[in-house]
Amino acid sequence: MIREGIQDVRALAFDVFGTVVDWRSGVARAAQGVLGPYGVETDWGYFADRWRARYEPSMAKVRNGDRSWVKLDVLHRENLVEVLNEFGIDHVEAADTDRLNLAWHRLDPWPDVLGGMHRLKRRYLLAAHSNGNVALLVNLARYAGLPWDVILGAEVCGFYKPDPQSYLRLADLLGLPPSACMMVAAHGSDLRAAAGCGLRTAFVRRPREHGQGPREQVDPTDPFELVVDSFEELADRLEG
């Protein structure tokens, strides 16, 4: 039997980086591919970690109103320049920096993703609700074969997650009350903000998101309706 509170869910809104796709190994591979020919040798997973570490602070400036709206592609490009500086890599051509920035457009899904999504799509509307910009998400979907019904997210909603406006606008665009939308993510901060707006929530454990680094834990006080280890398990649980 489907747990109370989720039987009215009509749409599943997915976080993408870390939840749907393995950004760390994809970005590490792309960085090696672009920077290796320059003679750079480093721990490429750590390079990806350091690039990703600039993601939250750079978006926070937009969320806080310290700078006006820019696409995530722009933030990624600025952050890449900073991380290249941090690693003392100062001789990369602009065209190669641009090319490396597109690493975020070509990332592999976790092994359970496609099978789970195709099952979930039979009963639910599947929406990408990521901080990635539309072009990034479209390219990622074509690269990875993600069967979205609709790509929404920060650029369409005009607010970066976890701004509450992002989740409320999502539900409005889907023509649904927030309680008919379930946010699916590997990150508690995303889900707690969604729950605060009345959305249902499903936490997906992605223990390898940060390689051997820290794993995100669910707190007993977290209000998530479901906690699962894969999209296949999510489909099992939602099928009751």
Add this chain to the structure above:
Amino acid sequence: MIREGIQDVRALAFDVFGTVVDWRSGVARAAQGVLGPYGVETDWGYFADRWRARYEPSMAKVRNGDRSWVKLDVLHRENLVEVLNEFGIDHVEAADTDRLNLAWHRLDPWPDVLGGMHRLKRRYLLAAHSNGNVALLVNLARYAGLPWDVILGAEVCGFYKPDPQSYLRLADLLGLPPSACMMVAAHGSDLRAAAGCGLRTAFVRRPREHGQGPREQVDPTDPFELVVDSFEELADRLEG
């Protein structure tokens, strides 16, 4: 050989009502299904025409700033109440009016659409760029099996076509210059506005859009790169 000016096209943006789906017969069928049991007898194609006739004037009020943004579902609902009045139908339950309003969410594609779109999708990014709201377009895509890469359109862009901002925002969201986007439509006004913003244009003849009513003609002065009779022909022409 692909005609000069269109070899750089990366994305095809489609008008939907009339271009992708046959709204007239679908709406007529739905109207008969909902209103027939009330004892209403009329020319259901003409009923659909009269409902559709209120579409442009109702959007114009939003475009002109005479009223603030509302979804097309809301305009359709208001227009439906007016057309029911026009036909002297005054005893329809609100729930049935709501149900009939969803006729625009369930329309059949023209026979060449699915085959053509699947061919075009191999090489091009396919975007819905309709005045329909997101929920309407998502429901329509699921009903008809339309393989969109992304659903954009008026609600996401914040402007009803043919406002130039609608086409410029489309290109911006796709991360492409306007000249890399081709608008595909059965309506000259849509394409002329798109061309004025620097998009490429393809006119698709849909001689049965208005049943036995007037057919939209291409003027020799129209700037369209392509004029075709079907999405299959569009795929042929773009494959060069």
